[in-house]
Amino acid sequence: MLTSLLIANRGEIACRIIRTARRLGLRTVAVYSDADTNALHVRSADEAVHIGPSPARESYLVGEKIIAAARATGAEAIHPGYGFLSENADFAQAVLDAGLVWVGPRPDSIRAMGLKDAAKARMIAAGVPVTPGYLGEDQSPTRLQSEADAIGYPILIKAVAGGGGKGMRRVDAPEDFVDALASCQREAASSFGDDRVLLEKYILSPRHIEVQVFGDTHGNIVHLFERDCSLQRRHQKVIEEAPAPGMDPATREAICAAAVRAARAVDYVGAGTIEFIADASSGLSADRIWFMEMNTRLQVEHPVTEEITGVDLVEWQLRVASGEPLPKRQEELSINGHAIEARLYAEDPAKGFLPSTGRLAVFDLDRFRSSARIDTGVERGGEISPFYDPMIAKIIGHAADRTEAAEDVVGELLNCAIWPVQTNAGFLVGLLREEAFLEGRVDTGLIERNIETLTAEPEPAAGILNAAMRVLDRASDNQTFTACDLVDRGGSTAWSIDNGFRLNGPSVLTARLIDQHGNIHTFELGNGVDPAFVQRQDGWAIVPELGFTFAFKPYAIYGSATASAGNGTILAPMPGRIIAVDVAAGDAVTRGQKLLTLEAMKMEHSLTAPFDGTVAELNAVAGAQVQVEALLARIEPKPEE
Template structure:
């Protein structure tokens, strides 16, 4: 057996860094983490044997600094670098630099990465290897007349795609020859802006596409195998949302054809390490061995690799380490098992009701289920309670992965896991994910990449506050819940009054309003809560796992979690937060509700479109804020005159004042 590494450096952050560290520790390999300013107290830093600071909070100052990462590996005695995914994981220049420094890159060669780096070149290579590719034009000519002619030959509808990059940028569907020129120009501009390369390819548009990919693995001894397929068709804006393995309704013939093509693709570039061959599948007439085509290869470990691990029982990171150390693949193709069904959901700090706007916040309460009904659950995360979701990186909180004997059981287990994931401190997409796994079409296996967009209105539905949540918050604020779980006799007497029920005032901040309540103790665990217009009698019991509150129209089981200046009420599938207001504390002035705009989240002021003294109209873009890898336009809420505006390039915190308007008489506004 080849000598295994004694120490490796993980050139990444978050959940993938934690994932790699766990396997390395299991194998007795020392680990070195790298971190930015924002990640100084991150979980991956705490888990590693050693950690090295590599720069500022932005990725350009830290996780994309190949020179600093390589130097950190040398300085700490690491023998190899694991890139995780994203950042530098598919950068052939980084691989060359790692090798030049005398270190091992835990992944494929730079040549393999380059071979698959450009979509058009990769597809020509795949055609030579006998791998089916989508009918289309992948040539060098980029003139409009040539591309339009090729589109006619392929047959409309067609898809214009940027030859570099991904994530849906530089991609346009064209239904008619009349629309081709305009779509081409738009795709080119977006591709140039995103990737610095405006060259495109033209392909046949598949009317009911499914995204099915095959996990492949190669070594440095000429071996290559597959570890079955994953279905990643549930996507939004070309980004994966839920992945599963194996693919629903796949036939043995279809699997054999796809996996054979994937292994051919890996062998064509002498691939070593973990990789994924992604196929586009025409599901309009079911899954057919002649209805899939090569789309691209990801020359790294994928975000969704845990579903493959769950159905095979294998550790893909361990395989990566063994292959990089020079060992042959641990198993032959015939030895790789396939058991049950696995599903992964990506849990993000984002607000589906606001167009999936990325969110930030401190995770004041964070609990994941240890068990689920009908299956097993696995949580991949890089955060702990008390950690902050920052504006600098992807807002993923965790990957929730479940495994069961069959697909229906796995979907039920996933819903159970999502409903019992408890997070207070930031908004999440958990309810959206739960609605998705309940969706009849998805449950029936009738899925394609457009399912989410077609049914978005029914998937993004506000979760109603459960009856009793507000009353439980009032009792929490009163302090009277303490006696129900206290062994201290003096605390247990709290609320006792010899002659008449004691009354406790509470001021509760709810969405859009502030309400004063009065709480009266009626007896052992019995209370009356009076609002200005109503009163309700309640009984509250604590069963060890939470509170059970009952009364007229109320039968709620929930937990309470303290958050700064407030409380979170956590019931199955819903978290309701309330502000606890001290009536003796003088309220701060609002600062003129209509005279200023504040930052909705921390971010970078990317551009400023107006200046002090300018007259602006309602809806006019005043500035652009960059946060969570996205740009957000800040618009004027009303007509007015700019008094002050933040400077371009400023890094702002949440609720920082961005714009202040002058107070003008209505006649002056009209005149202007």
């Protein structure tokens, strides 16, 4: 067994690896950038090494710095986690050349499966069915457009070196192809340093099915059954589960056997995932499931496989890297119950899922000790940085059946309180309670079809507003109250409310609160208290309810709402880099027209005109870095005729 391990990653996966390594008696070394100086994974490890500035390309993506840190600390092996350098064959080879152990597949296996076009060609040779498409070397826009026309729309453009939903575009009509290709290539070059693409036929009722495989250095390869990762937004997984709903034994046997053949075709060692796309228009069937790609690393969603099999996949990785055979044979692996994972992100669904950054002044998970498993790499007082993926935590439920597993996750999300960073917790609750999901009728388009309902933020109920007013009226900062505490303390006093109260006036008292979005709420004071708990933080009343975290201040204290795009000002919603400007000062624009594109957190975000009008002011310049709320443009409304 290994004796010491350096984790070349950050966040929840780094924390997870550290926990497992420590249980096995390994000494752990963390690496960190400027942004992660006080991060949880840094303080959890036995030793930590600073490797550079906050941008990943200057720290976590610099292999030489990571290898130097391993040598300086005497670490025996390097575990890449997922993301960053985990599928970089050159880095894996450099680790081996440095005399260190690489916790992952052989560099040749990574290369064989790292480029989607070459991987598909290899799968065809191995007898694994693949999706119809174009894998050619000719990358000219003319040839690609011609191939897309021949395949038939809709088609999917995918970066050959892509992953995580980046460098991927769906195209529904020939006239949209050129713009989508340019955007896809631009994002692929930025994220992977390679702008080459392949084309695939887009399946109209697709399900994303993947199989966990594992190989050792003794020639053994097993599968640990399938996962369903169909619930996606912008090709980024949101909910994952195992096993796949509606999967019959014959189809499971066929798809898992194909996955093992795929792994054997590249002499695979370690944890990997074979991803398939299924046409779910009439249920799952082996003759309508095709290979898409292989991820030559651990996946974000690996906990659901761990929960149904009782296997610690990180422990298996460390044992295999130590030269041990797989701990179990295929016939010793079985499925126990059902598991569901929800990805809790720092983002605002009501604002197009824009990432949300800042300090976690309030961060309460598992307040009522639910049965759900929580994997996280942050804690109260920590920072959500604009430099990295905005995932806060993974919430995993495991139960005897699918319905109970979903309720385990929902129970945790309902009671989480996170502020002032915005999260998608309420969105996830709505998704897990969506009728189609509960009935197992899932496909990759389910979220988009229900996007308006799922992203609608509810109006706070009277009980929430009353609870907030009581805390603001009676409490000091950094205090937390349950519903019983608030009832015992009684209601707010007439003297403390700015509502124009007078003797012999109406007996009903009203109050006004303003929330963190600038919305003003006028309500009647009453005695009902609905929320389970309320806390006061930095002068705000924080009230979690149904997965949403409401925050209020007295309106008279806070003042009026701030300006927004509603008055024509276009502000940067987050720090980022402007990569395209589509208008010029003086241009006439229509409501919804794209004005510019901002790249932030590895994704492109289009900013559009709020109404018909004219570009009166334009400060955006392609290539420029901008800070949050920087004024990028101002639109003057079209005069009334």
